[in-house]
């Protein structure tokens with residue numbers, strides 16, 4: 366399956382791509398991740414991209430297109446791919462069209478993730494990433510806890526860091542750039558009959574279910590639904606055992622009360 370996930374910063378492209386990747390065994394190709402890796406290792410490309418990324422602007426098309434051409438030619442992308450954060454403007458979308466024609470790998474679908482802007486800002490302000498394993502959390506919606514509290518790389522609690530472009534000023538600019546440059550791609554792909562739009566607000570599982578349905582993946586949608594139903598039943602089980610505990614507690618109280626009553630009756634009789 367060859368998919369593009371379109372959506373504003375914070376709409377959940379990365380979160381949903383990761384889930385699809387594990388389920389479908391096809392790579393997530395995130396231009397944001399590739400660029401951040403280039404910046405981190407101080408490559409020539411990274412040095413050129415850094416200023417634009419820090420300011421919330423788009424990195425030059427030529428740099429991004431070079432990266433994508435190289436990545437989509439790698440063997441693991443022959444089975445399919447999920448493009449996350451690419452294309453981001455009309456020239457990139459047209460270049461992708463040409464490249465995929467050459468590779469004889471046309472897109473199957475483009476899914477637009479719709480989220481209102483207040484929720485986007487809330488998600489971005491709470492996002493934190495583990496500096497060691499790269500896992501993405503959210504202090505407000507999905508903090509590390511339970512079995513996910515420990516970093517699989519270090520065996521220690523996750524070292525959470527905030528992305529440098531998740532500050533208030535840069536987020537505002539990224540949202541503006543999205544509206545100006547990326548939103549026009551909705552019509553571009555609608556005209557090609559590839560566009561599907563989903564409501565990407567609500568629980569992560571709910572969004573994955575909508576995404577699976579939009580992509581015609583009923584098995585994935587059913588698997589998520591079963592998981593959700595199981596977790597809805599779990600609190601019911603808990604409350605049944607809580608009821609038993611309460612009942613047991615009640616019996617204990619009743620026995621204690623009966624003991625008290627018997628003792629005071631005995632005391633009254635002995636006084637007489």
Ligand code: AP5
Nearest residue numbers: 374375376377378379380396397418423424450488492503
């Ligand atoms: P990039 O890394 O692509 O950032 P982005 O598009 O701004 O998207 P984000 O990664 O911020 O959000 P997301 O939609 O992936 O959301 P996520 O799943 O993480 O790009 C960064 C920069 O690189 C750009 O600004 C640009 O400079 C450059 N760049 C990249 N590609 C380029 C290109 N093609 N051309 C030119 N320049 C390019 O979720 C966000 C948070 O919300 C997380 O904490 C998550 O846990 C939480 N969350 C997710 N889903 C839910 C849910 N359903 N409910 C509650 N919380 C949720």
